[in-house]
Amino acid sequence: MNAPHPRNWDSLRQSRGRRLERAAAVGLGKAVPAERIVDLLEAVIQPGDRVCLEGNNQKQADFLSESLADCDPARINDLGMVQSVLALPSHVDLFERGLASRLDFSFSGPQGARLAKLVQQQRIEIGAIHTYLELFGRYFLDLTPNVALIAAQAADAEGNLYLGPNTEDTPAIVEATAFKGGIVIAQVNERLDKLPRVDVPADWVDFTVLAPKPNYIEPLFTRDPAQITEVQVLMAMMAIKGIYAEYGVTRLNHGIGFDTAAIELLLPTYAAELGLKGKICTHWALNPHPTLIPAIESGFVQSVHSFGSEVGMEAYVAARSDVFFTGADGSMRSNRAFSQTAGLYACDMFIGSTLQMDLAGNSSTATLGRITGFGGAPNMGSDPHGRRHASPAWLKAGREAAGPNAIRGRKLVVQMVESFREHMAPVFVEELDAWQLQKVMGADLPPIMIYGDDVSHIVTEEGIANLLLCRTPEEREQAIRGVAGFTPVGLARDQAMVENLRDRGIVRRAEDLGIDPRMASRDLLAARSVKDLVRWSGGLYNPPSRFRNW
Amino acid sequence: METLEYRFASAPAAAAETPALCGVVGSGNLEILVTPGAEAQSCAISVKTSARGFGDIWQAVLAAFAASHAAGGTRIAINDMGATPAVVSLRLGQALADYQGGGQ
Numbered sequence: 172m173n174a175p176h177p178r179n180w181d182s183l184r185q186s187r188g189r190r191l192e193r194a195a196a197v198g199l200g201k202a203v204p205a206e207r208i209v210d211l212l213e214a215v216i217q218p219g220d221r222v223c224l225e226g227n228n229q230k231q232a233d234f235l236s237e238s239l240a241d242c243d244p245a246r247i248n249d250l251g252m253v254q255s256v257l258a259l260p261s262h263v264d265l266f267e268r269g270l271a272s273r274l275d276f277s278f279s280g281p282q283g284a285r286l287a288k289l290v291q292q293q294r295i296e297i298g299a300i301h302t303y304l305e306l307f308g309r310y311f312l313d314l315t316p317n318v319a320l321i322a323a324q325a326a327d328a329e330g331n332l333y334l335g336p337n338t339e340d341t342p343a344i345v346e347a348t349a350f351k352g353g354i355v356i357a358q359v360n361e362r363l364d365k366l367p368r369v370d371v372p373a374d375w376v377d378f379t380v381l382a383p384k385p386n387y388i389e390p391l392f393t394r395d396p397a398q399i400t401e402v403q404v405l406m407a408m409m410a411i412k413g414i415y416a417e418y419g420v421t422r423l424n425h426g427i428g429f430d431t432a433a434i435e436l437l438l439p440t441y442a443a444e445l446g447l448k449g450k451i452c453t454h455w456a457l458n459p460h461p462t463l464i465p466a467i468e469s470g471f472v473q474s475v476h477s478f479g480s481e482v483g484m485e486a487y488v489a490a491r492s493d494v495f496f497t498g499a500d501g502s503m504r505s506n507r508a509f510s511q512t513a514g515l516y517a518c519d520m521f522i523g524s525t526l527q528m529d530l531a532g533n534s535s536t537a538t539l540g541r542i543t544g545f546g547g548a549p550n551m552g553s554d555p556h557g558r559r560h561a562s563p564a565w566l567k568a569g570r571e572a573a574g575p576n577a578i579r580g581r582k583l584v585v586q587m588v589e590s591f592r593e594h595m596a597p598v599f600v601e602e603l604d605a606w607q608l609q610k611v612m613g614a615d616l617p618p619i620m621i622y623g624d625d626v627s628h629i630v631t632e633e634g635i636a637n638l639l640l641c642r643t644p645e646e647r648e649q650a651i652r653g654v655a656g657f658t659p660v661g662l663a664r665d666q667a668m669v670e671n672l673r674d675r676g677i678v679r680r681a682e683d684l685g686i687d688p689r690m691a692s693r694d695l696l697a698a699r700s701v702k703d704l705v706r707w708s709g710g711l712y713n714p715p716s717r718f719r720n721w
Numbered sequence: 722m723e724t725l726e727y728r729f730a731s732a733p734a735a736a737a738e739t740p741a742l743c744g745v746v747g748s749g750n751l752e753i754l755v756t757p758g759a760e761a762q763s764c765a766i767s768v769k770t771s772a773r774g775f776g777d778i779w780q781a782v783l784a785a786f787a788a789s790h791a792a793g794g795t796r797i798a799i800n801d802m803g804a805t806p807a808v809v810s811l812r813l814g815q816a817l818a819d820y821q822g823g824g825q
Contacts, residue, residue, distance in 0.1 A: 400749075402807040591805045593749070595775060632807035657781050657806040689815050 183352025186317075190215040190354055191377065201330050202362075203380045208238040211378060213246050215354050216318050221251045222271075223316035223344050226258050227507070228278070228546065229389050229479045230337040232322040234358045234382035236261040239320065244269040251275070253314050255303055255340050255507075256546075257282045258389065266295045275314055276544060277301050283541035290542065290612055300542070300618060302549040304511040307340070310347035319348035319355050322386040323379075325366055326359040330373035333366040336480035336488065336503035337388060341371065343508045349375040360385040367500035390482040390715050392458045394432035396698045402589055402632050405681065405691035407433035410522065410587060411442050413635045413684045414628055415451045418564040418583060422454045424514045424551045426523025430587040432462040434522070439469035439697040456513040456551075459484040459495065459503070461714065465697035465707045467494055477503065478510040478547065483718075487711035507547075514551035519564035520583035521551040525620060526592065527603050530648045530660065532623030532638060534586055535605040542612065545620055552621040554582040568627055571639040581639065584621065587630040590656030597658035599651065623647075629654055633661070634680040641677060653678040725768040725776055729787035733761045733794050734821060741820035744812045751801040753812055755820040758796035770801035782806045786813045795820065 179185070193214040203211050216222065216239075224239070225232040239247075240261045250271035257263065257279035265271040266289055275298035279286050289295040301309070310316065321344055324335030334341050348355050356378045357371075411434060414420065425431040438452060448471055455475045457463065461484060466472050475495050480488070480503055488495045488503045497503050514521065525534035536543055558565070558580070565580030572581050588598045605617035629636040629651060636650040645668075653669035655661030672678040681688045698704045701718045740756040758765050764787050768779055786792065790813075797816070804812070 400808070401811055402805070405811065589805060589807050591807070595772065595778075595803075595805070632810070657778050657785075662781060688811055689818050691811065 187352045187354060190217075194378070199378070201378060202328075203378050205234070205380055205383055208235070208380050209241055211356070211380075212239055212242050215356075216242075216247050216250070218247060219249045219251075220317040221253060221314065223310070223319040223348065224252060224254045224262065225319070225321040225340060225344060226254045226256045226262055227337070227339040227479060228256055229391055230322050230339050231259055231387045231389075232320050232358055233259055233261070233387045234380070234384075235320040235322075235356065239270065240264040240268060242270060248272075251298070253306070253310065253316060255306060256280070257286060259387070263289065272296060273298055275299055275301065275306065275309070277303050277306050278544040278546040279542055283543040287540055287542045287612070297542075300544045302545050303507060303547045304515065304550045307343045307508050310343060315351045315353070316344070316348045317353050319344050319353060321345060321355065321357045323357045323359045323371070325361045325363045326357060326379040327363055327366050330376045330379050331366055331369045332357055332359070332371040332376060332379075333363070333368060334370040334504075336485050336505060338370060338505045339479040339507050342506060345371050345375050354378075356380070358382040358386065367502060368498045370504070388482055392427055392460050392481045393483070393714065393718055394427070394429055394460070394462055395701050395718055396432070396436055396462060396696055396703065397700045399429050399433045399436070399693065399696060401691050401693060403430050403433040404437070404693060404695055405686075405688055406430060406587055406589070406630050406632060407437050408441055408686050408691060408695075409635055409681055409684055410434055410585065410630050411437060411447070412445065412686060413679060414583065414585060414630070415442070416445060416447055418519070418567050420451050420520045420564050420583065422518050422562070423452065423520040423522070424456045424518050425460070426548070428524040430524050431522055432460070433696070435460060435462040435466055436696040436698055438466040438471045440695050442471075443469065456510045456518055458505075459488050461701070461704045461712055462698070464704050464712060467491060468707050469697070476510050476513055477505040478507040479505045482715050483713045486713060487708050490711050511547055511550050514547065515553070515555050516558055518551065518582070519562055520585060522585040522587055523548055523552060524588055525586055526598065527600050527605075528586065528588065528598055528629070528651070529600060529603050529623070530651055531644070532626040532629070532647065532651060533603060533619045534621045534623075534626070535603045535617070535619050537603075537605045537608050537618040539604050539608060539611070542608075542618075545618070548620050552584050553625045554584065558582070568639055571637070581627060583627045584625045585628045585630060586621065586626055590631050590633065590654075590658050590661060597660065599655035599658045599660040601660065631656060634678055634683070637677050637679070640675065646672065646677070650677050723770050723773045723776075725770065725779055727766045727768075727780065727783050729764050729766070729784055730762060731764040731787040731793040732791040734791045734817065736794065737820050737822065741816055743816035743819055746800050746802050748802050749804055749808065751799055751804040751809060751812060753816040754798045755816050756796050756798075758794050761794040764792040764795050764797065766797045766799065768799045768801060770799075772801070772803045778806060782809050786810060790814065790817055792817055
């Protein structure tokens with residue numbers, strides 16, 4: 172009989188101890204001076220480590236990212252980076268300078284083109300592109316970080332952290348790292364004797380560094396009402412009357428585009444006139460969109476839980492603590508992992524936009540030469556088969572899809588698009604660019620954002636297609652063609668079949684919904700400018716300067 | 722710049738005495754002038770557009786408008802700055818309503 176090999180059962184803890192000893196040996200304690208950050212990173216990070224760099228949708232650990240990129244690639248290399256969002260130039264510098272070689276992420280918006288180039292040059296290996304919640308999930312399974320580089324608003328002398336309104340991904344990252352033998356390093360905007368509240372306890376944090384300037388935050392969710400078009404007003408009217416009202420949608424998430432901003436601004440006017448106050452849009456998983464202010468002030472909205480915050484909304488949110496989640500100190504606490512969970516299991520509807528949609532209803536924001544990723548859309552824009560609790564909207568959708576004896580409901584997943592984008596690029600296409608991108612990138616799967624079989628409705632300027640009621644792939648295709656406007660896909664419709672679908676209520680025009688398109692006027696918007704939003708907020712909303720023209 | 726000319730059969734519009742002007746010439750938008758035309762059973766449309774090469778789509782958009790509205794006996798002049806078909810359709814409906822007496 173072979174005796175089992177003796178095994179070391181605490182190698183992670185021992186490795187952690189050696190890393191902390193190396194930092195101590197170069198004279199670094201818990202509070203690290205900014206000018207010695209590279210010494211710290213070179214002491215505690217080892218070649219081949221998995222490093223989580225906190226790049227969120229909004230808040231960025233930019234000082235730590237730039238400092239890591241300044242480290243010596245002879246000492247630190249072959250890093251596997253795990254991060255939600257690849258947003259900053261320094262995120263990509265890590266790969267160009269030979270410090271990191273592998274990337275698992277969710278979204279790369281502004282760096283999408285540089286990322287695509289590195290992949291084609293085989294200078295970066297992409298593990299996978301995730302939706303946020305699945306990336307967080309993997310932090311706790313097979314992508315647990317050895318080192319996490321995070322951003323906090325403030326630290327006290329012990330190293331407790333206050334995260335401020337933009338809590339975002341920090342709790343998930345720190346929990347995965349601190350409890351699996353990892354090292355947590357936080358950049359902070361200020362050191363305080365007494366924190367407003369403790370969001371991360373000091374014994375989960377190994378090092379803090381006062382960054383030379385406050386961390387960067389992107390105002391990603393601010394939409395200027397002045398840019399909302401009459402076509403968007405028309406589509407919003409159809410969505411409110413044809414979907415929100417008919418299903419009684421109370422729990423929902425909105426995308427970040429102007430289409431859904433138009434809906435938010437029609438709640439206090441058009442939706443109120445339809446008698447829908449208290450009947451729709453009461454509970455939200457949503458960042459504090461400035462365009463939601465009029466609906467909140469009008470009493471439409473009971474509760475909003477947020478993934479992150481929004482620049483300029485801090486004072487307004489703090490003053491509306493019945494609506495938003497706030498701490499005893501008064502300031503907001505967001506949490507991307509929990510809000511995405513709410514978006515997945517507790518919302519009856521997701522409504523958002525896309526760049527391309529095919530004849531099966533698959534949609535993608537990927538275009539050739541750019542790897543952009545998904546963010547949270549695939550999570551919220553999917554029907555979760557694990558859901559068990561019922562609601563009127565969920566039951567109605569389920570019965571439309573599977574008949575009166577359906578044993579489960581359906582989430583409403585609504586795509587709202589004008590049939591042509593700017594420069595006359597058709598949204599509706601025979602084949603998504605995603606398929607070509609898959610070939611070019613050698614990926615396992617095409618980067619489809621929302622699968623067609625999860626989509627329940629499509630709203631365009633031409634009307635609403637209800638895909639739940641389609642019984643065959645042919646009906647589904649013609650329903651999509653039937654709202655695809657004057658795009659080549661729309662012009663190639665079978666007119667008789669589309670009229671048949673219209674008779675069955677699968678395709679509905681504005682006039683079928685009792686809406687006169689000529690009434691679609693910007694005058695219906697509760698706010699027509701950023702200044703109007705400030706006025707609605709009683710002066711509490713403080714928009715970033717780029718949105719001020721007064 | 723491209724100039725396109727079309728003529729479509731359309732049910733007669735209620736006669737109006739004053740021309741109607743709708744929309745603005747701005748990026749992604751268009752201006753539409755509706756005036757009395759020569760023939761009661763048809764609608765003559767001229768398009769001046771900044772975007773070249775979309776004649777087929779204009780044909781489809783305008784034909785659908787003429788078929789679904791009573792626009793006979795009108796002459797419609799369009800100055801376009803890259804409006805999408807959705808904007809064109811919406812604006813045509815508004816212009817015709819204005820022409821016939823101020824919407825509804």
